[in-house]
Amino acid sequence: MRVLLFGTIFLIIFSLLCLYISKRFINKLDLKPKYKKYLNYFLVLNLLGVLGYLVFRRYPIIPNEIYFLLSVPIGIIFLLFSTSVIYDILKYLINHSSKDIKRREFFKKSLDITALLAATSINAKAMYNARHIQIEEVKIKIKNLKESYSLVQISDVHIGGLVDKEFIASLVKKINLLKADVVVITGDLVDTNLKYAKAALEELENLKSTYGTYFIVGNHEYFHGIENIIETMKSLNIKVLENENIYIGKENSGFYLAGVYDRFGERYGEYKPDIKKALENTEDFPTILLAHQPKFIEEIPSTSNIDLILCGHTHGGQIMPFNLLVKLQQPYISGLYQHNDTTQVYVNKGTGFWGPPMRLGASSEITYINLISN
Template identity: 35%
Template sequence: MTDTSETRTADGEARAPRQSRLHRLLRYIPMVAPVLLWAVPCWVLLYGGQDWPLPVTLAGTAVFVLGLVGMPLAMTRGHGRRQQDWAAITGDTLLGSSWVLFTWSVLLGVFLRLALTVAGVGQGQDRARIVTWAVLGVTAVLLVWGYVEARRVPRVRRLDVQLPRLGAGLDGTRVALITDTHYGPLDRARWSARVCETVNTLEADVVCHAGDIADGTAERRRAQASPLATVRAGRARVYVTGNHEYYSEAQGWVDLMDELGWKPLRNSHLLLERGGDTLVVAGVDDVTAESSGLEGHRAHLEGALDGADPELPVLLLAHQPKFVDRAAAHGIDLQLSGHTHGGQIWPFHFLVRIDQPALAGLSHHGTRTLLYTSRGTGFWGPPFRVFAPSEITLLVLRAPQSPTSPTSP
């Protein structure tokens, strides 16, 4: 017994230095990442054997240095205490541009060089310059295309979802989902109005907003959010908070959505009845709510279902897909989420999957629970979407006896 206790203590003491070193290393990531984002493309484009004339090399290096210094400064002024929109736009655009440039500098800098070497195409300076122009060309095309994708009104994605416990009277119930509108430094009031017009064409019974309305307070982004008051729903318009609300006075957003005619489902539910059958429509605060320190805000599924008949099917709104573990444990039938943006700018997709159980689309969890993860309606920060198109989603709920296919891609 004594030996075991001493071993545990020794193990704990041995692990502690490793943990502290890891924590120290993680603190350096915000400093190292921007350097890599700008230094790697600088080397690939200017110093990888191209032998550019000296004025070209110096001018190019100056551009990268300005980007490295200017990006964090602009983001600090834009998203810090100053909240200067012009600085946020500048910093976010530089962040997105550097991410795309970094990605394709790495991919083409390695694989295109290898392919050219194997093919015997070009040697030395010629091969290096081919890589340079390829990186610049691909980056330019993706940034222009990504900007257009981010700023357009999302296409509508339609799918049928069969819920085994859904009563026949509710078969064909239409649920429209928007999420992650992220009204922010770029004024998107006209875009917001057009999104709402598109939602109205869907003739939905229930319209849901799954959080992350904006970056900024309700007072500051009111003009962009106001078109949400024009959204029409046959039975209900419901909303849950996202993590970004808790960066910007969440209660203000809850109050504004209520003012605009949306029902905030703050760990609560409502009943949708039709044809003698009932569906529970529930919602929870985002999982970051409790750590925000805002009184009365937390993700509380038991509270959301309090008073609901456990035999009834449940449609749950929860901003982050990872809440599905709790939803599956409670036998929730369908959870609707956003948060991931589908990765927004490839290959950020792979990093999102480390934190979340799903990136986009319909997935199964546990014995009963379905999760639908939207790629989001707007965009966060960098005004680009690359290989991650935005969406407005129309889900048609189907009872088991419905001849319609249970799901569609």
């Protein structure tokens, strides 16, 4: 029922976006009627693609080429809507900038050409960005850390559809080249029925690091059978941190790595986060917490001994200007923040993508973190 409700609302929203694009952008262009008609047909085709994506997103049984054609329209419509809003504003300014009709017509035609070229190039650039993962190197000073450690973080991979076995195999190779001491996966790893994700997940068993790979669930794991996902991860020799911690490093010179369930567990009714339990007996050494959502910071007591929190969830906004909406819901979007005197927060922009294979203003990311003494 929840899936049906989400799909219906999602489709209604995108239908309204398409209506705005058609009325306020396409139909206002200085083009022949037949070309406007073709552009409107293209818009309807994209809306049908959104419908197809909603049908197949949970069960990616179609070839990746078709899945790509069904998922891209979400990003195309969103970026066309953003372009349409800017076009609307600029058109208004042109109409009120001069009394000279010929001058206004010249600026209007220039705007039409620029808007069409911009919409095309921005969509192409966004698709290119999603398939090129960047290594983000960060140095983070940790108080009382006696020895330096390297840590690789990936997050929000969203296995399913285009993020398949080949994608994960390539990702594993990139991570292994970094020769990290620790690898952490901060949630939203699986975004499809487990039977379709299993082949890709098995590639993660090839991850190499000095002290192992650690995983926490994100909100999307709750949608696809969280218990079975956790058990599958454990079978791959990946440690799942379930409101618990583990000591990492050499004796007397390491740190505690803690992890909690996602906040969505409160709504789900099971697998609820418990920060008190996760931090038990971590007073003697520096502590790093894995928490999927940056907003979890609100549930952590100000007196806690956490030195660093590693998060994901936001995708850095994934497609501008969606990052502005994300900021209304999450306190931190991407990168490193000093939350208070004792705690820093790092938010990974996401290693994969949700929905359209597109990113604009927020690259796909593997984070390579050097933990050094303060």
